[in-house]
Amino acid sequence: xxxxxxxxxxxxxxxxxxxxxxxxxxxxxxxxxxxxxxxxxxxxxxxxxxxxxxxxxxxxxxxxxxxxxxxxxxxxxxxxxxxxxxxxxxxxxxxxxxxxxxxxxxxxxxxxxxxxxxxxxxxxxxxxxxxxxxxxxxxxxxxxxxxxxxxxxxxxxxxxxxxxxxxxxxxxxxxxxxxxxxxxxxxxxxxxxxxxxxxxxxxxxxxxxxxxxxxxxxxxxxxxxxxxxxxxxxxxxxxxxxxxxxxxxxxxxxxxxxxxxxxxxxxxxxxxxxxxxxxxxxxxxxxxxxxxxxxxxxxxxxxxxxxxxxxxxxxxxxxxxxx
Numbered sequence: 001x002x003x004x005x006x007x008x009x010x011x012x013x014x015x016x017x018x019x020x021x022x023x024x025x026x027x028x029x030x031x032x033x034x035x036x037x038x039x040x041x042x043x044x045x046x047x048x049x050x051x052x053x054x055x056x057x058x059x060x061x062x063x064x065x066x067x068x069x070x071x072x073x074x075x076x077x078x079x080x081x082x083x084x085x086x087x088x089x090x091x092x093x094x095x096x097x098x099x100x101x102x103x104x105x106x107x108x109x110x111x112x113x114x115x116x117x118x119x120x121x122x123x124x125x126x127x128x129x130x131x132x133x134x135x136x137x138x139x140x141x142x143x144x145x146x147x148x149x150x151x152x153x154x155x156x157x158x159x160x161x162x163x164x165x166x167x168x169x170x171x172x173x174x175x176x177x178x179x180x181x182x183x184x185x186x187x188x189x190x191x192x193x194x195x196x197x198x199x200x201x202x203x204x205x206x207x208x209x210x211x212x213x214x215x216x217x218x219x220x221x222x223x224x225x226x227x228x229x230x231x232x233x234x235x236x237x238x239x240x241x242x243x244x245x246x247x248x249x250x251x252x253x254x255x256x257x258x259x260x261x262x263x264x265x266x267x268x269x270x271x272x273x274x275x276x277x278x279x280x281x282x283x284x285x286x287x288x289x290x291x292x293x294x295x296x297x298x299x300x301x302x303x304x305x306x307x308x309x310x311x312x313x314x315x316x317x318x319x320x321x322x323x
Contacts, residue, residue, distance in 0.1 A: 010178035021282030067234025071227035146184030168200025249275020265298020
């Protein structure tokens, strides 16, 4: 049976709908020791800012039941180092792929690169986006306006609809690449935020970022994280993410990349059936570096078993049951 797993995200064709989640994969150098990055639909890089960020004090990671809390604070070396080091690595590593599974035949597109961009202010976002404009290997931009671990910018933009529309519009004007806005779940009505991003000119949405959580070490009688609160990720948030993807898929017309607790092909297919065009695998990769590949293979097997010739047949298919 011939199967087509390719999807279109903001006008960019991905060979399959599975990518990494920002902040869990670096830029792939360490993971390339475990598998061929060219099997992924896209690599999503760790967040990069216009200047280096130190991040939050330690301890800043702890495990929780069915997940983990992190308060890294988007530590990164800045866009100049990122371009010279990380994008160069990806440019050298990600090659055209003519392997099986193209569906329509011919050469598959190379694995795409989505650069996650962060900032404290509108000016910082724009500066970083402008510096990435000439980078040939940056295929799309994911704008992080939803990190719960940054005290300035970020989360403030992501929870106010007017702020979301304003920053989206400013970034869209400055960007050469398609712009995907990464949404926070820490809001009253995420569809309101999604509509604001669409109104601001977003080409797509990534959702969801982490939920704000806290863990207390009862033996030490103190916070487990120096930041006190952190972003909760992992299987614990998956049902929330699926619900929010479903809500937003019915509220906007732009494509959605679904994420939040994906460990298996079944988890990914839930997101797709809820309305996501593609999915990101994050926290699960800390436990098993090859999780993303297992998800790709699992989706392929599901399509074979259920005689699905095109992955797009599954996108939002649960809406067919609505009355």
